Amino acid sequence: ETGVTQTPRHLVMGMTNKKSLKCEQHLGHNAMYWYKQSAKKPLELMFVYNFKEQTENNSVPSRFSPECPNSSHLFLHLHTLQPEDSALYLCASSQEAGDTGELFFGEGSRLTVL
Amino acid sequence: RKEVEQDPGPFNVPEGATVAFNCTYSNSASQSFFWYRQDCRKEPKLLMSVYSSGNEDGRFTAQLNRASQYISLLIRDSKLSDSATYLCVVNNYQLIWGAGTKLIIKP
Numbered sequence: 001e002t003g004v005t006q007t008p009r010h011l012v013m014g015m016t017n018k019k020s021l022k023c024e025q026h027l028g029h030n031a032m033y034w035y036k037q038s039a040k041k042p043l044e045l046m047f048v049y050n051f052k053e054q055t056e057n058n059s060v061p062s063r064f065s066p067e068c069p070n071s072s073h074l075f076l077h078l079h080t081l082q083p084e085d086s087a088l089y090l091c092a093s094s095q096e097a098g099d100t101g102e103l104f105f106g107e108g109s110r111l112t113v114l
Numbered sequence: 115r116k117e118v119e120q121d122p123g124p125f126n127v128p129e130g131a132t133v134a135f136n137c138t139y140s141n142s143a144s145q146s147f148f149w150y151r152q153d154c155r156k157e158p159k160l161l162m163s164v165y166s167s168g169n170e171d172g173r174f175t176a177q178l179n180r181a182s183q184y185i186s187l188l189i190r191d192s193k194l195s196d197s198a199t200y201l202c203v204v205n206n207y208q209l210i211w212g213a214g215t216k217l218i219i220k221p
Contacts, residue, residue, distance in 0.1 A: 040122065043158070043201075043211040056208075090157060098207070105157035 003027040006091050006106035013081065014114050021076040021109045023091030029104070031097035032074040034066060037088040037108070049074060050097035081113045115140050118204050120212040127192055128220055134188040135215045137202030146205040147178055147185045151198045152214065158201055161187075192219045 004025045013019050025032060034046040048056035049068040063085075065077040074091055091106040119138045127133045139147075147164035162169065164176040164185050175188040189196055197219045202212035 040213055042118065042213045045208065102160045103158075103209070105159070107157050 004091055004093055004104050004106035006089075006109050008109060009107065010110050010112075012112045012114065013078070015081060015083075017081075018077070018079040020078065021089055021091075021111075023074040023076075023106055025072055025074075025091075025093040025104070025106075027093055027104060029093040029095055030071050031094045032068060032071070033092040033094075033097075033103070034074065034076055035090040035092060035105075037090055043090070046076075048097050055097055078111075081111075083113050086111055086113045117141065117206075117210045118202055118212040120200075120202050120215045122213060122215060124216040124218050126218050126220060129192060129194055131192055132188065132190050133192055133217065134186055135200065135217075136184045136186045137204075137212050137215075138182075138184045139202075139204045139210075140183070141204070141206050141210075142180075142183060144183075144204045144206050147176075148203040148205075149176055149185075149187050150201040150203055152201055153198045161200070189217075194219050194221060 007022045031050045033048050036044045036046055045058050046060045047066040052068050052071055063080050067075040088108045088110050090108045092103045094103050117140050125133055149161040150158040151161045152158040162171050162176050164178050166178055168177045173190045177186045197217060199214040199216045201214045204210045
């Protein structure tokens with residue numbers, strides 16, 4: 001059983017909808033990440049939070065808005081998305097951002113934008 | 115040139131065979147290296163770190179060649195359960211991911 005849980009697992013939304021992805025980690029880690037995974041492409045880092053502070057925003061469009069209320073929870077708020085935003089969104093955690101330890105991933109939220 | 119490059123495959127290999135694949139990286143200052151495994155429709159999971167001296171974990175052996183800037187993964191006596199996509203990851207103060215090599219083990 002994964003120590004990182006993501007909800008919802010699947011989401012279909014129209015371009016004008018507003019939705020949120022949720023991630024929770026039960027590992028006592030201090031860093032949390034959002035990644036985007038598109039078919040046959042490398043994982044793309046979107047955001048990094050370390051001790052609740054955003055330390056990385058990888059030039060992500062403003063239609064993606066992250067929120068990290070505490071070290072255990074991470075949200076990704078979505079609004080006015082485009083069809084090319086359809087992908088698997090993976091949340092991950094690690095002991096601290098920038099360390100060379102293991103990343104622990106959730107099972108992902110598969111997003112389809114119509 | 116991509117920062118981290120992998121042959122996408124798929125590699126179709128009979129059960130029991132040995133299979134190896136490489137990953138090349140462009141930044142010679144890269145500090146650490148990893149192999150992750152991703153099963154179909156699942157999340158990536160760390161398979162092993164890659165050390166300068168090479169390292170082995172059961173049937174899996176990872177090697178680093180800094181001069182030629184590549185890392186390799188060797189799987190001996192392959193099992194059906196080894197079927198997955200293997201992701202190469204390079205740490206340049208930020209983790210840079212390859213797109214993965216798909217491995218299919220056939221009975």
